[in-house]
Amino acid sequence: MQRPTEPDTPLGPHDLRHHGDAEVRDDGSQLTDLAVNVRTDTPPSWLREHIAASLTSLAAYPDGRDARAAVARRHGLAPERVLLTAGAAEAFVLLARALRVRRPVVVHPQFTEPEAALRDAGHEVRRVLxxxxxxxxxxxxAVPDDADLVVLGNPTNPTSVLHPAALLTRLARPGRTLVVDEAFMDAVPGEREALAGRTDVPGLVVLRSLTKTWGLAGLRIGYVLAAPETVADLERAQPLWPVSTPALAAAEACMTPRALAEADTAAHAIAADRAHLLAGLAEFDEVAAVPAAEGPFVLIRVGRAAAVRARLRDLGFAVRRGDTFPGLDAHWLRLAVRDRATTGRLLQALDRALVLAGR
Known part of the structure; x- marks a missing residue:
């Protein structure tokens, strides 16, 4: 069973603003990046060229109608159920500012920006751990009956757990907004358990990001799928022209059949590479990985994790600390899934780091 919902308390030791990019700043160019969950060798050349072609239109104000329609077609929805955002992170801020909620609950461990945005907007947030x-x-x-906003990820960052869609829909009810962060769903083969495109779930809001699979963290593009009235509320909270012309071009391109087929191929490759990583980690008595990983990353528990992380850095690998996620402590690390050659080098470095950290 889950631990009881935490009361509204100070944030304690969890730094909700710490993200994987902090692990590779400054000397990050000298490190193999396993801290950030962006697919390597992205964006692909065809996408870079498409984005570059949009630069000839920079004198005009951005027009998101075509990109919005493309996202709607991809999910079988009407365009009024789609809102384009400057990354999924902007969507969390819009939700926190625009929705009239009194009893928000965030399910942890998960991406920390939803709670940070809610707190910044003056909300008292309860946690289900x-x-x-x-x-x-x-x-x-475990989710309180009186919660009028529930936020969780699927697959969840950092645990990589994929919750069944039927389980998540049990959280929906009249008078409640159910926010499901599907930023990593396109890394799941077949996107099984996805709720994107569903219109039969009351209060459902699904967030998607194009950052992870397509390597567009610097461009900032994501979108919200929700009932038209919710989209309208969020859109009123946005500034004018919130998404740039190059980002709109990227969104439209990533909705094409070619792009969707490429993403699915990448998802199958990630699944195979993740299985290879988990098999290698299982060889270490000191390491316990969350076994049911379905995302492009795995969460591991290891003694002396801070020392192991520091030693891995000395050996050329940046990994994500886990103690900034509510529900986790200093024994956890998150590792991005990479190709087999990179994983092989990581496992050798981990073997060495465990020895060095024990000294």
Whole structure:
């Protein structure tokens, strides 16, 4: 069972503003980056060229109608159910500012920006903490009945757990907004358990990002799928022209059949590379990985994690600390899934780091 919902308390030791990019700043060019969950060798050349072609239109104000229609077609929705945003992070800020909620709940461990945005907007946030001994699986009954906003990720960052769609829909009810962050869903083969495109779930809001699969973190493009009235509320909270012309061009290009097929191929490759990583990690008695990983990253528990992380850095690898996520402590690290050659070098470095950290 999940731990009881935490009362509204100070944030304690969890730095909600710490993200993987902090691990590779300054000397990051000298490190193999396993801290940021962006697919390597992206954006692909065809996408870079498409974005570059949009630069001839920079004198005009951005027009998001075509990109919005493309996203709507991709998910089988009407355009009024789509809102384009400057990355999924902007969507969390819009939700926190625009929705009239009184009892928000965030399910942790997960991406910390939703809670940070809610707190910045003056909301008191309750937490439901999933437990390692339960495999970080969700029990819907752990979410308080009076919650009028529930936020969770699927697959969840950093645990990589993919919750069944049927389980998540049990959280929906009249008078409640259910926000599901599907930023990594396109890294799941077939996008099984996705709720994007569903219109039969009351209060459902799905967030998507194009950052991870397509390597567009610097461009900032994502989108919201929700009921038209919710989209309208969020759109009123946006500044004028919030998404740039190059970002709109990227969004439209990533919705094409060619792009979707490429993303699915990449998802199958990630699944194979993740299995290879998990098999290698299983060889270490000191390391326990969350076994049901379905995202492009894995979460591991290891003694002396801070020292291991520092030693890995000395050996040329940046990994993500886990203690900034509510529900985790200093024994956790998150590793991005990479190709087999990179994983092989990581496992050798981890073997050495465990020895050095024990001294």
């Amino acid at each position: 999933l437990r390692a001994e339960d495999g970080f699986r969700l029990d819907p009954s």
